[in-house]
Amino acid sequence: MKVAVLGATGFTGEKLVDILLSHRQVDLTYISSRTEEPILYSKLFPRFLKKTDLKCEPHNIEKAAALSDIIFLSLPHTVSMEYACRFLKLGKKVIDLSADYRLSDSALYKKFYKVDHSDKTNLKRAVYGLPELFRSKIKKADLIANPGCYPTSMILALYPLMKESLIKAEVIVDSKSSITGAGRKAVIDYHYSNISDNLWAYKAFNHQHTPEVIEILKAKTGKSLNLKFVPHVVPIGAGIYSTSYVSFLKKQTFSKVKALFQRYYKDEPFIRVNQELVKLKNVVGTNFCDIGFSLDETGKFGVIVSCIDNLLKGAAGAAVQNMNILLGIDEKTGL
Ligand SMILES: NC(=O)c1ccc[n+]([C@@H]2O[C@H](COP(=O)([O-])OP(=O)(O)OC[C@H]3O[C@@H](n4cnc5c(N)ncnc54)[C@H](OP(=O)(O)O)[C@@H]3O)[C@@H](O)[C@H]2O)c1
Structure with missing residues (x-):
């Protein structure tokens, strides 16, 4: 199989x-x-010298x-939507x-991304690419x-709890993101003098990823989520760390919640259910999502913590x- 990357810079x-240069089953x-x-890619990114002669x-x-x-x-x-429809x-x-x-929902797209969707036809055929929830459709x-x-960090944390009807609809999620989350373009807030030793919240309750989480979890669990999402930027180069605050409908224990997550994700190659609250550095540079949790003494309130490398998982x-799922090869190939 031959593959292309548009937006390679x-x-x-x-x-x-x-990843694709060292993938055994694609060129x-x-x-x-x-x-x-x-222009030679290795001229733009010298770390690719002697790895590829491809030109951008x-x-x-x-x-x-x-x-x-x-x-x-x-x-x-x-x-993307201008290009995708032509490739299809x-x-x-x-x-x-x-x-x-x-x-x-193209109306939601307009509300959060401030433009009309120009490719509504293909919107209907798109499959949401979260393998843990949509593997058979992705194939x-x-x-x-x-x-x-x-959304990857939040959906994976909330899915088992919502599917089993264990939590109340209102969930608060506080996420911290690295500065690479905003892409490569120059932004004054991200100048070294502004971001170093700094931290801030942004787009509280109206971040564009909010409807994505609600829509996907509704589709997969049938349950409504009243999501209160507040993202933050922290001065690190990679990673997202999400803390989801949940209220249980009935008293729970740590071991019951842990057993539930282990049951849902035991066959997932890239999800690790942890005994403790997780740490970001364990997933940076990997395709893993680490999940941990803690319950208060009443057993009615808990936090689920989930973290990923934003540029990888x-x-x-x-x-x-x-792509590996599409090709019918081992999902872990190249990863
Ligand atoms: N960064 C993350 O953590 C992350 C995570 C998940 C999803 N995403 C999404 O993935 C996409 C890429 O993100 P990124 O962080 O890699 O962005 P980025 O660093 O800003 O790179 C964007 C790429 O698109 C090209 N480009 C920019 N404007 C263009 C235009 N008007 N027409 C054609 N090409 C254009 C750029 O080319 P030039 O070099 O020529 O400018 C560059 O190669 C975004 O939609 C983003 O929301 C990002």
Whole structure:
């Protein structure tokens, strides 16, 4: 199989290139960005010297489609949907890392992303690419909407509890994200002098990932979630750490909750259910999601903590996991 990465100069695109170059069962044949002229990728990113002679090309849909079977779009939202529909017309499989195909409701897309969805037809055929919940659909998909990084950490933490009707609908989630979560473009807030030794909350209760979590959990559990989500930026290079505050409908014990998570995720290659509250560094540089929890003395209130590398399990790693599922090969290949 031949694969292409559009948006190869971005944070997630660079990670994808790295993983795909050493993947045993695919050839990376085309990479692109808004460069005016083709330029050696190793010139842009010297760590790829002697690893690849590929040139980063100006985006060219026809050329990418001629050279590859599966296309990864590591592009900003609103840009992806302009490209995805054209690749699908050419019979290619698309794995989109942006938010463009994650929400099935185009009105919600407009509300949170401030533009009309321009490809509503393909919105219906998109499969949400969270393998732990949608593996059988991913196997047959033409268009995979790779999940957002915050939603991956939250959905995996809340799914077993909601599916088993153990918690009340109102859940507070406090997440901390690394600065790579916002992409490679220059932003004044992220200048070293602003971000170092600093931390702040943003988009409290109206972050664009909120409806994605609600919609997916409703689809998979039938339950409504009243999500109060407050994200934060912390001055670290990689990772997302989410703390979900839940109220149990009936008294629970630590061992019962742990047994539930272990039962749901025992066969999942990339989910580790922990005995203790988890630490971010254990997942940075990996495709794992680590989950831990703690209950208060009443057994009616608890926190679920879940963490991932935002650029791997939260983006490029998940995208390759999805590709492996599409190809019917070992899900862990290259990861
Ligand atoms: N960063 C994360 O942790 C993360 C996690 C999950 C999902 N995502 C999503 O994945 C996508 C890529 O994220 P990223 O962090 O890799 O972004 P990024 O670092 O900003 O990279 C974006 C890439 O898209 C290209 N690009 C930018 N504007 C474009 C335009 N108008 N037309 C065509 N190409 C354009 C850039 O090319 P140039 O080099 O030419 O500018 C670059 O290669 C986004 O939709 C993001 O929301 C990101």
